Amino acid sequence: MSSPENDSEISDAARVLRRVFGYDTFREGQQEIIEHVVGGGDALVLMPTGGGKSLCYQIPALVRRGTGVVVSPLIALMQDQVDALTGLGVRAGFLNSTQDHDERRLVEAVFLAGELDLLYLAPERLRLDSTLSLLARGDVSLFAIDEAHCVAQWGHDFRPDYLALSALHERWPDVPRIALTATATKATHAEIASRLNLGAARHFVASFDRPNIRYRIEPKNEPKRQLLRLLRTEHAGDAGIVYCLSRSSVEKIAEFLTANGVAALPYHAGLDARVRAENQARFLREDGLVMVATIAFGMGIDKPDVRFVAHLDLPKSIEGYYQETGRAGRDGLPATAWLAYGLQDVIQQRRLIDVSEGDDAHRRRLGVHLDAMLALCETVDCRRRRILDYFGQGSVACGNCDTCLSPPEAWDGTVAAQKLLSTVLRLRRERQQSFGAGHLIDILLGRQTPKVAQFRHDSLTVFGVGTELTESEWRGVVRQLLAQGLLAVEGDYGTLVLTESSGEVLGRRREVLMRREVKVRREPAAPKSRGAAAAPAELSEEALPVFERLRAWRAATAKEQGVPAYVIFHDATLREIATRSPSSLDELSKVSGVGESKLAKYGQQVLDTLGA
Incomplete structure (x- = not known):
């Protein structure tokens, strides 16, 4: 499958998209990235989850000669990823610590024989001389570094083993690399480029918007x-x-x-x-x-x-x-x-x-x-x-x-902020004490609690000056003062102390605008549904029961094969089948998401289900 055909390379990519994955057109940004990598260029890709990042390295691996090596931190998911590709007729395998010696030897032999399109590796395996030697003896078409934000040293998913991946370019300077991630600020973006030695790579940044x-x-x-x-x-x-x-x-x-x-x-x-x-x-x-x-x-x-x-x-x-x-x-x-x-x-x-x-x-x-x-x-x-x-x-x-x-209201919380900050100040100056939010609010509301009585805080001038707000509203004031840096947390008990900026408010040199919560209208974020069918509201009355029959068939097939249901077909494909109701394999082949391999495996079963 990895040998190039006679037409231009991008025509090969479009042909693979249709034949293997069952799609007629690329999503926004995919074609340019794929064309660049197929041509041997390095790429750094920022594309939101669900935007189709995986095709950006899977298709070049199928078009270029050799095996695409995918570096992924997701050991627990490699089997599912390989199952999904195998279901599409792609020759895929993985090497990780979950396999025994014989399983690894078999995958290595298939790779060396040139019979793999894609090989998934955990980043720690690339620190082993045996893995580097294996790759050197094979034919690598590209390196894909998935979840590339893991290289960011102080990022939310930092993986130390990713730091060693810059060596790929030094050892295989002529093999294109593509690093991909769904989220990165400008700083993280720059850190990925620097740590993976991708400064000279072409950078592709898609819109991060997920409007759904x-x-x-x-x-x-x-x-x-x-x-x-x-x-x-x-x-x-x-x-x-x-x-x-x-x-x-x-x-x-x-x-x-x-x-x-x-x-x-x-x-x-x-x-x-x-x-x-x-x-x-x-x-x-x-x-x-x-x-x-x-x-x-x-x-x-x-x-x-x-x-x-x-x-x-x-x-x-x-x-x-x-x-x-x-x-x-x-x-x-x-x-x-x-x-x-x-x-x-x-x-x-x-x-x-x-x-x-x-x-x-x-x-x-x-x-x-x-x-x-x-x-x-x-x-x-x-x-x-x-x-x-x-x-x-x-x-x-x-x-x-x-x-x-x-829309929430914005309100002038300056006076409320002054009252609360003044309470913190008086406790510190007059009593050399500090307390958490709950006790401060009790003082402002004038509550005669045991702690108030113990410390005689009812004698403070701020005692009872905050009855215009409820306890819930005062907690919102504290929260927003913390959020704006006008209060700080100290010690193991969460006591509240003033910050350098607090004086600006107490000195009436700074206004404090706050958010007042409004009762949220019950606007469902998604149509109400029963089960993962997620109520395909766009389906007609006639198509809906057909869709449910197709889902039931898919669930039984997935269970029999021990794979996730989406490995068989995605819901979007089943919806289109239910709507178009194809009556032949040729008509079914025109449905988005039905490639050659899936048509051969499941085509007749789908037609039988439609005719049931």
């Missing part, structure tokens, strides 16, 4: 119940991912959802490796499962029908948040990115930065990342515009995020 994803951030108020309400009212039976910061939270949320009738599985680094692998396999292969996980889960998850990604804890950066939310809606259908965010999140993240490894400069970088994330949470502007601005891509208001659909 609705971004929603709401204040925490019984987050477990908020999450359950989201799943029951908008995503009943849908596949989705729930991210938590700690392992214990993962376990508790998975148990809570299961107890309330939601099929949920836990995933975190503390679980037995076998359990993690089983849970991941179930999530990929079964419809309608919810994975509750730490950020250890998700990179490279090629499951197209994830209808929501929910965060129950504040992400550390917009880069990490965007990478995680990008796992929703890979099929282009409506999806939800939902985050519950509260005062304790801000305190916790500030404390984590204070105790983090690295020097002061590193902690300052972490602080800058968190500040941008907090600004996204507190904005009264369009969420999507904020995200795209962060990545250096301007945009207009999207009309499809919570702040566009239910």
Whole structure:
């Protein structure tokens, strides 16, 4: 399959696109990238999740002579990636630590015989002399470095083994390299280019916009119940991912959802490796499962029908948040990115930065990342515009995020800020004391609590001066002062202290605008659905039962073969089949996503299902 044909190289690429993958046209940006790599050029590609990055190296590997070597950190997913390619008729294999000696020897022999189109390797294998010797004895058509942001030293997914990949160019200077990632700021982009020695490569930066994803951030108020309400009212039976910061939270949320009738599985680094692998396999292969996980889960998850990604804890950066939310809606259908965010999140993240490894400069970088994330949470502007601005891509208001659909009010919180900051100041100056948010709010509301009585804080001049706001509103004030750097967290107990900027507010030299939450209109982020069918609303009444029959056939076939359902056909392909109702193999071959191999394997079964 890897031998070039007589026409021009890009014609070969278009032919492979149709014959192997079943598509008639390239997505935006793909053709130019593929043509460049097929011609032997190096490339650095920034393209959002679901934008078709994998074709940018898979097609050149099929057109060029030799084997495309794909460096991927996703050992647990290599089998599924190879299964998907094998289902397309591509000769693919992998080498990683999950294989025994005989399995590795077989793959090595096939590679050396020139009978592999694509070979997947974990980055740590390229540190082994035996792997480098193997590649030197074979015929490598290109090197693809997937998830290239892992090379960023202080990034959210840093992998030390990626630092050694710059040596590929030194050892194989004539073999083109293509590095790909879904998310990168300008700084991360520059770091990838520098560390992978891709300064002379051609850089391709696509729009990061994912218009099918609705971004929603709401204040925490019984987050477990908020999450359950989201799943029951908008995503009943849908596949989705729930991210938590700690392992214990993962376990508790998975148990809570299961107890309330939601099929949920836990995933975190503390679980037995076998359990993690089983849970991941179930999530990929079964419809309608919810994975509750730490950020250890998700990179490279090629499951197209994830209808929501929910965060129950504040992400550390917009880069990490965007990478995680990008796992929703890979099929282009409506999806939800939902985050519950509260005062304790801000305190916790500030404390984590204070105790983090690295020097002061590193902690300052972490602080800058968190500040941008907090600004996204507190904005009264369009969420999507904020995200795209962060990545250096301007945009207009999207009309499809919570702040566009239910615009919040901005209010002058200067007086409220002065009252709270004054409380912190008086406790420190007059009593040499500092306290957390809860006690400060009790003082402002004039509550006679045991702690107030113990420390005689009812004698302070600020006692009871804040009754114009509720406790919830005061917590919002504290949260936003922390977000704006007008308060800081100190010590292990989350006590609040003033910052250098606090004096500007107390001295009436700075106004403080704040976001007032409004009651969110119940605007579903995606059509209500039953199961991972995700209610294909565009289907006609006649086509819908046909689509369901096709899904049932696909599920049975996938189970029989032990592969995820999307390896057989994506939902988008089944929808088109249900709508067009082809009556012959020739008509079926014209459906997007039906290549030669799948037509031969499944064509008659599809026609039989249509005729059932």
